[in-house]
Amino acid sequence: QIGPLRNTRRRPRPLNPPPLCIAIRMNTTMMISGTSATNPETRFFLGGNATPQVIPLWEGTLLGGLDISVSLPHLAESEPDDSWGSAQQAPPWIPVSGTLSADSDVDYFSFSVSTGDIVLLDVRSGGDGNPLDPVLTLFDPSGMLPLVSVDDTPGKGLDPRIGRRTTTGGTYFARVSSAFPEGGEGYSYVFSVESCLSESEPNGTSASARDIAFGERRGGVGDPAGDLDWFRFTGRGGDRLFAEVTANRSGSPLDSKLSLVAPDGVTVLATALDTFGKDPALEFTLPPTPT
Secondary structure, eight states: OEEEEEEOOOOOOOOSSOEEEEEEEEOOOOOBOOOOTTOOEEEEOOTTOSSOEEEEOOTTOEETTTTEEBOSOOEEOOSOOSSGGGOEEOOTTOOEEEEOOSTTOOEEEEEEEOTTOEEEEEEEOOSTTOOOOEEEEEEOTTSSSEEEEESOOTTSTTOOEEEEEOSSOEEEEEEEEESSSOOSTTOEEEEEEEEEEEOOSOOOSGGGOEEOOTTOEEEEEOOSTTOOOOEEOOOOTTOEEEEEEESGGGTOOOOOEEEEEOTTSSOEEEEEEOSBTTBOEEEEEOOSSOO
16 A cells, blocks of 8 residues: 655554555644543553553643644444454545453454455554554455454564455455453554555556545555556655555565655655665655746
8 A cells, every 4th residue: 555645834464466555645743532521531651651640631732842633533343342243334535443442352343345445544652651562464355254363564564454455345354352351441542444446557667557546545556566556646845755665564574665756757766665674755845946
């Protein structure tokens, strides 16, 4: 997967063939989702300490010193969701905040995909102070057959991520559990489902590059060996860009390279390798001339 394109003004199972996702985005302040108006206090595990600090937060606040900003909403996990039959629906691009509230607790989520979609499933447990070591398992539409289970993804510490290209459309299921039979206060996580628009071949040259816009993701497969995938976007002089490829962090064996090329389709402006494990990412300010 490559994505999203932004403008800045314990063992994953290898996938074969390996999907990748690329994104480009404008560089902006990182925003952290907050709590509901009825419960403005949130417990954070900070500084490698398993003792939570209670910080009053509400949407739109910015706390000096901590540099915490709250904007994008999260959905709250809703019990019961301990089996695929009671799985909570997880809409794409909307994170779900949950807690493994008791020993051996598990949480199931469902999401819909179309045939050929590339999806990224991600669990974040909030840093080294959170006692949770999450495990993420993807199930087929029957809810019974596990397709892949990931504990620790390289570059994400104890947190797992799964990237997969679906061969059959339908409703799939994901389960969040603990690597150890532990749960309770502070065993919190954020689960999210992200989809990538699939690449379209041929796109092996600058002349056949496929369009990608700020904030979008594009998914593809490096097949056959030596395959190149080109994407093009429209930017303005002075725009600050951030682009990354998510492949190895999603369990793919792909060791990718990311290059930013000038409008002439030849001049390389920037190149990235192994920024996050084997995944590249780059930040670059476009030249002042129109592009």
